Amino acid sequence: MNSLKFTTLVAAAAVTMTTFSMTSTAADRVYKLKMAETWTTNFPIFGDAPRNMARIADEMSNGRLKITIDSANKHKAPFGIFDMVRSGQYDIGHSASYYWKGKVANTLYFTTMPFGMTAPEQYGWFYEGDGMKLMEKVYKPFGLLSFPGGNTGMQMGGWFKKEINTVDDLKGLKMRIPGFAGEVLAKLGAKPTNIPPGELYTALERNTIDALEWVGPSLDLRMGFHKIAPYYYTGWHEPATELQFLVNERTWKRLPDDLREILRVSMKLSAYDMYIQSYHESGVNWATMKTDFPNIQVKTFPTPVLKAMKQANDELLAEAAAKDPLTKEILDSQKEYLKTARIWTDISDRAYLDSLDSISE
Known part of the structure; x- marks a missing residue:
């Protein structure tokens, strides 16, 4: 083998070994x-x-x-x-x-x-x-x-110290509630705020807030909110x-x-x-809640209150969409997708549960 060929082979081997070493190092990093x-x-x-x-x-x-x-x-x-x-x-x-x-x-x-x-x-x-x-x-x-x-799934509507009977009961209410739902309640006269999870119980106990929503029975019961605010409302704001x-x-x-x-x-x-x-966890805790905490009063917001919330929600969404094209694109996408998905939810889950109710005595 002449010297030129030998030199070429050695160089090629060196390149191969270097490439292998780099690949091995990258794979092991x-x-x-x-x-x-x-x-x-x-x-x-x-x-x-x-x-x-x-x-x-x-x-x-x-x-x-x-x-x-x-x-x-x-x-x-x-x-x-x-x-x-x-x-x-x-x-x-x-x-x-x-x-x-x-x-x-x-x-x-x-x-x-x-x-x-x-x-x-x-x-x-x-x-x-x-x-x-x-x-x-x-x-x-x-x-x-x-x-x-x-995902938490459907969240409960929150813990309240006083029962909510009319829209007027929301006026001046200091409530921990983040997201768009806070804007909805603000439009109806409430005073929404956001508080870190670790400070919720103390804020409720010290009357910094009058009500709060957190998650649902999967997390709420261990937080002890029921000791201060016995009215536990079903959800509307975070499904x-x-x-x-x-x-x-x-x-x-x-x-x-x-x-x-x-x-x-x-x-x-x-x-x-x-x-x-x-x-x-929500299923397990809900099943034992009435036995373990009999003073909790589960409530659903009255229909006039829910209608007022829905109207405020729709008006705020329209205002937001009118201000920003990307907001409109997001909201339109959600609305259009829901049209299709909800039809299937109705004919599958809702129809199934309604059928069970019709034969349960």
């Missing part, structure tokens, strides 16, 4: 991400979702994707998730989209809407309709990506409350393709797991 959550340490159900996500991502990636979680009592900013993830202080956040309405008004439509879709309908809109595409359109200008982060995984776009882009897909699947699976867990 561990990516460490930081997540901030709105919830306090060991907060049930809501806090389980991000931990399940981190565990699933770790297992599916064979340890190449490690996610650590800082709770609100560590980072001290339960409603600061948007800014902390946007700035890169954290790679991921777990919170709720409607908390950012003061920063970006169009974010609030991706949690849930009063008198809107149920959880299965809303999941259909996210994944088979335009929901994910529209959510990307809202968050991308801020260098963020948003993914569904776990499908979807939490949120918020991801810094720079972090997303620097992940290899396979880890991006693992992260995407981990978020989706843990979100659905939270929906199952929340539904289960």
Whole structure:
């Protein structure tokens, strides 16, 4: 073999070994991400979702994707998730989209809407309709990506110290209620506010607020609200409350393709797991509530009050859509999707339950 050929072979082998080494190193590299959550340490159900996500991502990636979680009592900013993830202080956040309405008004439509879709309908809109595409359109200008982060299902209408009999009973009512529902009640004369989860009981006990909504029996009973506010109203305002995984776009882009897909699947699976867990816990707790807490009075808002809420809701939606083309696009998309989905809900779930009622004596 002449020297030129030998030199060429040695060079080729060196390139091959270098390429193999680089590929091997890339495949073995561990990516460490930081997540901030709105919830306090060991907060049930809501806090389980991000931990399940981190565990699933770790297992599916064979340890190449490690996610650590800082709770609100560590980072001290339960409603600061948007800014902390946007700035890169954290790679991921777990919170709720409607908390950012003061920063970006169009974010609030991706949690849930009063008198809107149920959880299965809303999941259909996210994944088979335009929901994910529209959510990307809202968050991308801020260098963020948003993914569904776990659903509570239908939420209860809240805990009240006094019974609500007329619309006038809402006037001046100080109530913890976030999202679009807070705007609806404000239009009817109430004084809505938002308070971090860890401060709710104290605010109710000290009369900082007169009423609050939190979630439902899956979480409410262990919070002890019934000790102060015995009237427990059925829901209207949050029929499908979807939490949120918020991801810094720079972090997303620097992940290899396979880890991006693992992260995407981990978020989706843990979100659905939270929906199952929340539904289960609500059923179990509701079944025992009357026995364990006989003083709780379950109420439904009177029809005139619900009609006033619905009218205020419709008027506010029309005003919002008229002000911003993207808002109109989001609301029109939800409305059109619901037309189709609700027909099936009516003929499937509602018809089934009505049929059972007709033969139950």
